[in-house]
Amino acid sequence: MRSVVSTNWFDRNLKWVFTLPAIIFILVMLVYPILYTTRISFYEWSMSALTPPKWVGLDNYISLLSENRFWTSVKSTFTFTFGSLVIETVLGVAIALLLFRNFRGKNLVKTLFLLPMVATPIAMGLVWLLIYEPTIGAANTMLKMIGLDPQLWIASPTQVIPSLILIDVWQWTPMISLIVMAGLSTLPSEPYEAADVDGASGWQKLVHITLPLLRQTIIVAMMLRLIDVLKTFDIIYATTQGGPNNVSETLNIYGYKLGFQYFKLGMASSLLVLFFLLVMGATLLMVWIRNRLEASL
């Protein structure tokens, strides 16, 4: 490519001609709104045309940070995220190892396993709403079949977060498995041959060879999941909308309600700025962990 010198302007500036439309789109639709949100977070405004935004400085942040409801939503976000992430990783790796071997119908099984990820989340949330229904839902019907007492599931303040975690695990464990299976297919065969010569058991090979070699892949999978679990909206909104008693109200749901149900735009924006920083911080933390691991190899 370097051997030929371009003569026309279009070709010489192709770098910019090709990227400028996308850059402008991102500036207008992403960077500008983020700045706008940050600005509004210092104002009090209810989207009314009659009363213009009023500058209140850090008041929104102060009242948010002194609110119980805010801290409950921080706690819910962390519990939900941590629970989902840990279970999905353990289960996802286990299922990847289970499905990676060769067997008849492997492709069909892999495809079926893919479906929870692509199915419309809001619709699946509503299906889970029916499953968790205390009187007619499948969850309690199954408990009764094996002789256990029916439960309240998402209607109970103590069970709601675990119930939501179960939905997320159902939906997104396949993602972890998929990435781990892609990682498994790139593993070298030499360590296994050496281990076979030494007479290692299957379990020893798993713990001493496979898992250490997969470490990077698993961390990347966890990082991608972490970013998305923190932002979970659809399944919570479809099933509990933050209830009962705001116990399952994550930052995403609370921010949405502040903005579009209570029309406290300033408060909502200050929450969204904090939420944005949290997601960025969590991502950077995972990148840092990954780099530490890479350095230690």
Next chain:
Amino acid sequence: MKKKKRISATVLGLLTFIVILAFSFPFIWMLLASFKTQSQIMSADKLFIFKPTSINYTSVFQEYDFLKYIFNSFVIAAGSTLGSLLLGLPAAYAIARFNLHRLGLLILVARIIPGISFLIPWFIIFSKLNLVDTFPSLILSHMLVGLPFIIWVMISFFGGLPLEIEEAGRIDGCSRFAVFTRIVLPISGPGIITSSLLSFIFSWNNFMFSIILAGDKTKTLPIAVFNFLSYSEINWGALMAAACIITLPVLIVALLAQRYIVSGLAAGAVKG
């Protein structure tokens, strides 16, 4: 030794079966309930054996304007995917060929930021421009999911193409632009299919942007399905029929294009 192997194969097969059953259970439940009457859903003794009815499906199309919602969802998903391809393919090509790492990083940030952070400004701006409840505002907002995804997948796809073909084209007198449109794009089918399919699915499934920006005229399927909750008594059968209608196209695409979908979902990951 051989016997032991056969037993472990049976155990693994059984485990695989349990995993698949557990993960498909909500789909089976949704499908069964969509063919039940309200009273059949209410009685726990008719779990699997019941007389199927199609009343839910007819009521979804007759009482609610589902054809219109399907049309709206389709227009928005197709529009945002086409728009994202139009902006994303050249950008991804330039990022891959000219090593614009910083721009690549900006694209990644777009994937990380919570979508809800844009919603308030979008709503205010689109209200001022009278664009709420119109296709342009919905397509633009959905593009913010599709564009970064398409760029991200296509950077690694273009990066993997051999340079020799492009150099040959240049020596034959093609302009760089012609190299892109006449040589690069025609051999990029797999990458374009993968990224467009997923961009389409993301838009089809999108709920958060649509619930704010869509109104009566542009209501999409996810919003229509969700609105079933606002009736005093939930009509579970119709709700499940609606859920089937909205997920069915996505599931069929996933079954037919499994390979593309898997590589698309893994592409975002492997490059991290």
